[in-house]
Structure formats: structure tokens, C-alpha cells
Amino acid sequence: MLLIHCPYCDETLPEAEFTYAGQAHVVRPADPSGESDADWEAFLFLRDNAKGPHFERWRHLHGCGRFFNAVRDTVSDRFLTTYEAGLPRPDLSTLTEDQP
Amino acid sequence: MSSHRVAGKGRIDTTRPVSFTFDGRRYSGAAGDTVASALLAHGVHLMGRSFKYHRPRGPVTAGSEEPNALIGTRRGPGRFEPNTRATVQEIWQGLETTSQNKYPSLKWDVGAVNDAGYMLFSAGFYYKTFMWPKSFWDKVYEPFIRAAAGLGVSPSEDDPDRYASRNMHCDVLVVGAGPTGLAAAHSAALAGAKVVLVDEHAEMGGALLSDPDVQIDGAGAWTWLASRLAELRALGVRTMTRTTAIGYYHQNLVGLCEKLTDHLPDLPADTPRERMWRVRAKRVVLAQGALEKPLVFHGNDRPGVMLAGSAQTYLNRFGVLVGKAPVVLTSHDSAWFAAFDLADAGAKVQAIVDTRDSVRDDLRAGASARGIEVRLSHTATGTSGRLRVKSLRVAPLRADQVGAATEIACDAVLMSGGWTPSLHLFSHTKGSLTWDDTQTTFLPKDTPEDCHIAGASRGLWGYEAALVDGDKAGREAAQALGLKIAAGRFEVAQDRTGSGVSHRELPSDRSPARSKAFVDFQNDVTAKDLRLAVREGMRSIEHVKRYTTNGMATDQGKMSNINGLNIAADALGKPQPQVGLTTFRPPYTPTTFGCFAGYHRGSHFEVTRKTPIDGWAEAHGAAFEPVGQWRRAWYFPQPGESMDDAVRRECRATRESVGIFDASTLGKIEVMGPGAVEFMNRMYTNPWTKLGIGRCRYGLLLGDDGYIRDDGVIGRLGQDRFHVTTTTGGAARVLNTMEDYLQTEWPDLDVWLTSTTEQWATVALNGPNAAALLAPLVEGVTLSDDDFPHMSCAECTVAGMPARLFRISFTGEVGFEVNVPAPMGLRLWELLWERGRQYGITPYGTEAMHVLRAEKGYIIVGQDTDGTVTPYDTGMSWAIGKKKPDFVGMRGLARPDLQAPGRKQLVGLLSEDRSKLEEGAQIVFDPNQPVPMKMVGHVTSSYDVGTSGRPIALALVEGGHDRMGEIVHIPMPDRTIAAKITPTVFVDPDNARLKL
Amino acid sequence: MNAPVSALTPGPLVETDVVRVSLEAPRGRLSLRARGELAPFDVALGLTLPRKIGQRAAGDGIEALCLGPDEWMIHAPEAQVGALLSACATLYERHPHSLVDVSGRETTYVVDGPGALDLLSVGCPRDLDRILPGEGRRTVFDGVTVILWRDGETTARLDVWHSFAPYLSELLETGSRELAADAAAAR
């Protein structure tokens, strides 16, 4: 069971309080009806399968209830960082395995 | 005094005799004995038979790594457990134990013919033998394998014991309370850390319990141990015995299995048998010590042959001489000390046979002082004896040439092939290992966890070394937490240091083909099997393991891994690290299912939610069904009624007068804020802007892929306030989805969601008399078609209770859903029940609800839809707000595949022979086509207990909307049923019954 | 099967030498969601809403716990709920928010005694020592979302939706007896 830092609560807590919510930074277009079939397909279905750092979303379901973003290394299964929803991707080169 | 008990030795309490039985025979022991030590005290070595060859076996160890002495233990009805290690099970007054893998008796066993046929049962036997002919599988092979398979006898009754679990957090967890662990716990605790120290044995001390003559800080080992333990407790260290660290998981989560009652004669009330601890430690110190390796030679499995260190443990800890005339066979210094201890306790040690050509002078002097014959540069080539070893055959070695053999008469062989550091938990951390050629073993290298490993488990030997290293590990753990402590000091006298060499199978003058030199005792894997596996093409140690089953027994290779690796590496002509080690996985020792399940059994098996009206339903005989986490009243059978009878009666009563239904489980969400209408427009397919306050609408929720996800009736209670309902099973999911869109896609909207599922108890009244029953109780609303038409909602008072009243119908009858604060729900229900008697009010369950709604063609999301169904497929294009700029799923619905012709569409089905179709049955257009037929859809709902006069069904059928009146076919195992495609509404298609 | 919801009446549930668990009498409960300027709500509620998740504040008979960046649970006497709803309703035009009466949604256990935190550790995976007396959190107990109010070193309250109460009561009872047996064995 992992430990996850909630950026809203600013606490590192057991995974049991959280739920996974898919890949991060997949933005729903402002005007979906203007999207081509290919673009819409990519939005709906195409996801990364990263070996290494993966941008993903979690929700602190049994806590503050907020969705937030995280970078987790899929090889070591460690979180490199977590950050609030809506913030830009962090620079991977600055991340170490010691999350706050 | 038992025949092999030594007066004045051991830590058992001989003033507290304990009697128990083994295979029906009564034995006496003392408080503190294990089954193995108590039997050995009576000279009993034969405790079981091996799995494959049924060879007689005795204990080879004194701990949890024991491969041979597996027994069944019984404590009255239901409390039987197979495969208990006799070396771990403590005795208590009245304990019943039995040996395993024997028939008809342990001493005379029929299955032992396998042993004579051992040439047949070689490596890969199972893979090679059960190949042909195919017809032999059912009649010959499978019955044979089933009879032979399984270790011990599986318990057949419910387990009456209780199991528990708990979470714990600490600064430093120390695994293993030998000298290393004791030192680590001490320095970490002195530094101020919150420390937990665990050990799988009944008492702490580890090797110190077996080496009382070692002097630490001027005191005997046991005196030092007692004062150190007292000091640890005074420092606030939590000490836990009979507690095994079974697994090391991510980020320093360690699972502990604590055994609480297996050693007690009487079971205390309210104490669980075992408790699983989930410990999250900031730092972990692994101090699991090392495990002694057997030597591999012909006949090394005969009862009476055991590890030298274990014999020393039986003597010093339990006061038992495992043999009065033992011979010691070793390649490591440690066994010399075992020989000395046994000799000092009165045993006539026949010889110390060492494979090495030279040993330390002090050891030779010790042997000489005790008059023990020493044979260096010797190998062992066999043992004699049937149920107990009688002699050891040894021969001198000259440059690997085996010389003339001689027999040494003995009643026990104490062997030592050196020691293997216990790296199991370290390996669980994904820690890397490094091969140490001097010690011929793997040692720990790096770990990604906040973990320290110390003492014998990283290859150190001797008490001073272990204490110093443990102290250092505890200090480093404390330092990592920002705590400071100086290094501890230890004065150790009469230390027992040592070293040794490692072997493959011992050199022998015996033909390798006829040699039974065991590597894995429990699975009967010999050195010959391992070499055969390599000859037959196995290259990786993982393949060798699975082909031979070496290391796959319940000891998980604790005895056999390194010996197996040495032999396989030799056969492959490669160094050991290139052949590799098999992966250690949790649990460290066999662990009961009960311990993993914890509290989650019986009525606490899983989360079960109940409505406020659940107790009434139970008292009125309801049958229940699980829906999501809820248990819901399924139907209310009267005495003598079948389920069909009850549901038919409930349906009829609802259509004819009035039925009452507990709809409290429906999900409810309060949508509130200036952005509420816009949010609803974006979320649901329907338009909401023009929905008036006090009106309701059926809402359909899609995913962005265009498929139906949920539905429910939504009432507008104010300009900025909606009362949303969802399906019972979908409530949490829908709220999560809505929060997701709100928080991450539309943070611009000022709107908030609050779950009110449990704020309201919801009582549904349906039927022609529903309004007459309800109206006298309602204040603030007139229940007429003009004032409160179908699809109205209002906040009002019902029977004096604050209520949200909805006029909606999921049955096709006039219907009301009365929401009152949940604590009032039962009162409202009972009042309606009482006042409804004049109308013959009938409670109905979820089954009747399903039938009534199906007759009206109302879908159930998740039953008539499966995540690939669009609103167009279900004929619900009317629910789509086509003028809206966007809603979740709008773009998805325009995807080419969702627009393509030939999609499966929801239709009604009436079977031609008026039989009830099976839900899930596949549908074909042409019943005469060759198999495999093209399946064009399936039945989603089907009932024959409703009010329409015939069985009805809903189905998804390719192009179904354009096939009204056509006949389709449903092939079943015994026949093919023809059915006609119809519209989905079977009752009151004009909705006349919805009017008052 | 465990007890029905309707059988759970206020009063003691289980009492042992080390811990006592009881069900509180019904009380008023409000879920407040608001963003931006909070001062007007402080005035309307008669307390200063805590701004940090996990912090609590108390006013005249009412207390508030910050559960999320824009979320508070407010406990108040039942009789005060109407007044609080009205007071906040007057703010709605200028300070849009959501205030929902959830008095009927949940029930509260009081866990009290030297074994209180041990009992909670039966179901809570998080480190309870890091919820200080006077704080609170929404967390999980045996798979169920709960709000934990740590009132003192050895006293806590647990708010749960009442459909879960029969299930959780069973574990709280079992756990309390187990802790008492542990304590007896240690003596």
C-alpha cells in the first residue's frame, strides 16, 4: 500500500484514502462538437503507457474530496510529486523520489 | 523424567507438566515445550512421512523453517489444522496431534512403495508420465493425482475461531529479537524513537536462548537477555512475541501475523486466534539471522539426522538430548560447539566428522578435552536404520578421491553445511543481492526502502559482531529520523565465532543414480533430480525449481535454495550468480486464510448498507438481495408462497390498489449554486433551463463516449437548487463523475454537490389508490392532476414531517415518492402501512418493481444497458436536448460507429410458445444456419409473473427498431424458441393510468 | 446478520474496561460549501470558519470542521438549524454558496477511554496520532468514509452515514471486547 501526499491537505496518507482517476493533463476540449473524429478518439481512448514517470490523477476520496495530479514512476511505483489540479506539468528533471 | 530430558538444562518449566497426544498416544512434556521438543524428550524422532516417497522423517530443525515434522493439530470440533510445524507448535494440556502422509500408520505405510519405485518418480515425473493416452485422464491419472495431492488433510468444518487486524505506526520496526535485533531496538529507543520489536518465537532472544554460556557485559547470556528486555520495556519499546513478519510491502508497510491463542489450553473469550498487523514504520531494521543448511548426502533424511544448531537449541532451550550417542558431520565451525554442548550435557559424541582438512586449534582442543574423536577431510556416504538412524558411513577424502569407508554407530547425526543469511523480507523490498564467494551465499546489497539489515542476515558471525552491527543499525535508523545516540559498547566473552565452507552434494563412492541425497526434504527432491533437470535442458534456476519442485514446499526453500543452486550451478558449469536465485515472495511462513480475512467473515464479510425501513422488512419476512453495497427487500413471501407467487401478488396489488416500496437506496444529490442550471445542462442529455420550479424531468447521463451511464428523475426545487436522483448502484459513481467535471473541467461554475442519499428516506406509493391514501396526510399540496400533475415535486409536510414530495412513476401507475428525513422514515412507513390497510396496501420488493417497470418499457441501467448502449439504441432520443451547445456525451454520440446502421437496439420480445425467455440468452435471425451461428443480440430482461397476461422480455437486437413484428430465434440447449419483436411497452401505452 | 438501522438508538453500545462506545442523540448537521470571502459566513454562523483542512472552531453551541478547501461540516443543536439556514440564505445573493441540511444523514459514535485510539486503529489505516486533540479529519474506517473528531487524548467522535452504522457497530463492539481481552491478558 502506497503513501500519497495530498496537495490540498498537505499530508502524506495511506493509499486506502485515495482512488485512482486515470491519466492527467487530458483536457476536455472547449467545443467538443468542433473536434474531428480522430481528435475525439484520441481524447477518449488514447493514453500513455509509460515505463517510468507517469502523469496521473488521484482523488482524495476519503478525505478532502479533491482530484489532484501526480507523477508516479511506474517502475519503482513511487510518487515523484503531487500537485493541484489545473497546475502545469512539473519539470521531470527536477523531481526526485523524495516527495514532500 | 523423560528418557532424553537433561536435568537442569533448558528454559522449560518442568514443575508444570503438560500432557498431549500424538497419533492417539499420550505423552508428557513441560510448559515451554514444543510438540517436537516434547516428543524428542521421549526419544521420538519419527514424526511424519514425506510427500512423494512417504519416507519416514523426523524434525530436521527447531524452528519455523521445518520441512519434515508437519502435523495436524486438533482442539475440538472445527479446530483442526493440517501442516502445523511440530517445531513451532507449543504444547498445552489436552492438545491432540497427528502425523501426516501415512496409511495405515506412521510406522507401517503403504504409500512407501513409492520409495521403492523412486527410479520412476524422478524430476519432471508429473510432466512426463501423465501424457498419454488421453482417455486415461479421467479414470486413472486424475484420481491418482487427486489422491496423492495435498499435504495433510483439509479441514472440513467451519472455522469457529475469530481473526483480527489492526494498523500500527511507529518510528522503527525491528524484525527479529536475537542479539542483533535487541541491540538495534535498544539504540533506536535510547535515541528517543518509538520502537516495535517482533519475534516469531514464544520468547525473545533468538540464538542467545541456545547459547547460555556466552558472556555479555559480564553476565551470562540469559541474565543479560532478561535485563536487556526489561530495559527495552522501560524505554517504551513495544515487544511482540509469536509474531511473524510475513511480508514487506511498499514504503515500509510490514505485515505481521500475531498468534494469540494456539499455545493456550483454554481459549479466552473475545481474543482472536490470530491478528494481522499492518505496520507502517519510518525505518525498518531486519535482524532475521541466518538459517543453517543441511549437508547433501545419501540418507541425509533419516529420522535422527538433524541440523547441529537445532540439536544445540533442543538441548539448551528445551533440555532435550536429541541423541545420547550422536555423531557430528559438518563443514562449519558452529557444529563443533553443538558437539561440545551435547558432550557436556552427558551425550557420548561418537565423532566430529569435518569435511575440511584443517580447523581452528581451539576447536580441536575442545574436542580433545572432551575425548571426542575428530575426523577431518572426511565425507559421509550414507546412513543406516529404518525409522531411526543407526550409523553414519564416512570415508576419508584425498584430493576429492573417496577412500575406504567406515561405519560410525550413532543414534543421531548432527549436520551443518554452514549458514544462509535470511534475506526473505529484504528480497520483498526488491532489494538487490550480491554473491559472496567466500561464504558461498548471497548477501544483501541495496534496497529502495528505508530499511537496514544487520547481523547474521548480512553474513556476520559471532555474538559481538551481531551486537555491534545491530547497535549500528538502530543508531542509523534513529539518525535518519533526526535523533542522535552514541555507539553502544559490548563486552563479549566466550563468543562463538566461526566460519566454514559450502558444498554441493558431498563426494561419495556411491553410484549417483542410486543416491538419495535430499536437497528439498518436504518435496523429496534429490541432488540427482536437480542434475537430471539440467541434463534435460533446464537452464534458469526458475525452470529447475518448477521442473523439480525444489524450494516449492511450505518452507519455501529456506532449507534447499542454496544447496539447490550450488548443485544446479555445478551441473550447468556456471558460477552461482549467473544461475541466479529464485524470488522470495510473501508470506515468509505459511499463514492462515483467517489471518488475511481478519474480521471480514460471516455478517461482517463485506460492507452492508441498510435503509431505515430494512428492520421492518426483515420483521415482515422479506427475502433480501444485494444491490451495490445495499441489501434491499427483494420480495415479501407470505406463508407457503414461492417467490413467483409473492411477486405476482405484489404486482397485481400495485396495479389494482396500492403498493408501498422502500426507495431509500436511490442516490440523491443536492445540486446548488448560481451555476446549477448550466451544470445540469452540461452534465445531462436533457435541457434544464426551462424546467419550472416544482417540476421534475427524467434525466439521462452519458459518458463522453456517448454511452448511457445512469438515469434518474430530477426535481427543480428552486432557481439554483436541484434534487437529483441516481440509480442505487450508481450513486457514488455519479457523484464522483460530477465532482470530476466540476473540479477539473468546469471550475468556472459556481455550483456545489452534496450527497443527500442518506438525508432522506424515500417511501414510494404506487397504484390507483395511492393518492387517496396519501392526500389526507399532505399539507401544502393538493394531490390533483391540476395542482400537482404527474412529474411534479414540492417541499411540504406529510404526516407532520418535513417532506420532499414527488409525483413520479416507475411502475406505470399513479405514483408518489415521499422523502422525509431518514430518522423519520420508519415512522412514515408504519403510518402509511396502518392507514393503507383499508386499501389492502401491499409492500413490494425490488423484483416486483423490476417486473412493473419492464411492462412499461422503462430501462434499468446496467441490466438493459451494458456500457455500449446509446440513448438512440434504447429509443430515448426524446431525452436529448438537441439544441444545446454541448453536454457530456454529445460529441460521443456523433462518432461514426454510434451513427452506423445495424446497431443493437432495445425492443420487446414475446415468445411464440408463451414460455419465459432466459435473461442473457443469445438471439439469431436464422435458426437453420450452421454452427457457429451469427448472434445478433441478447435478452436483457424477462419476466412471467407480471400483469400483462403473458411472459414479456426486453432485448437488444441488431436493427431491432426496424424489425417490429419480425420473428427471431433463441437457441437453447434443448430447443429453439421463436419470439416476435414488439415495442417495449406492454402495459398502458397511452399512459392513461398515470392520471388521477 | 447485524442489527437494523432502526435498532440503533442513542446510548451506550459497548462498555469495557478500556473503551466505551456510545451513539449520540440526534443533532443538527449542515454541510457548507463556499469559496472566496468567508467573513460574512463567520458572522452568520457566529464562529470563525477554520481555513485549514482538519482544523476546528466552535461558537455558541455549534462547531465547524474544515473538510476540504471549500467544505465544512457544521454541528449544531437541532433547534438552531433553521436559524442558521436562514442567516446564510440572506448572504446567498452576494456570496453564493451551498448550505445543505444533512441532520438526517448521519449518526455519531462517541469513543472514549484509554483504548479509544487503539479501537479506531482497527479500522483506520492513517496515523491517528497525527490528528491532534481539537482537530478532525474525514478519513476511512473499515472501508467506510467517516468524519473523525478528536476531542481529547482518549476521546473521539466518529460521524457515519447511518446505513453503514449496523456494519460499523458490529466491528466497534468486536474491537472493544478484543481490546478489553488484550488488556486483561496483559495484566
Ligand SMILES: [Zn+2]
Ligand atoms: Zn486531501
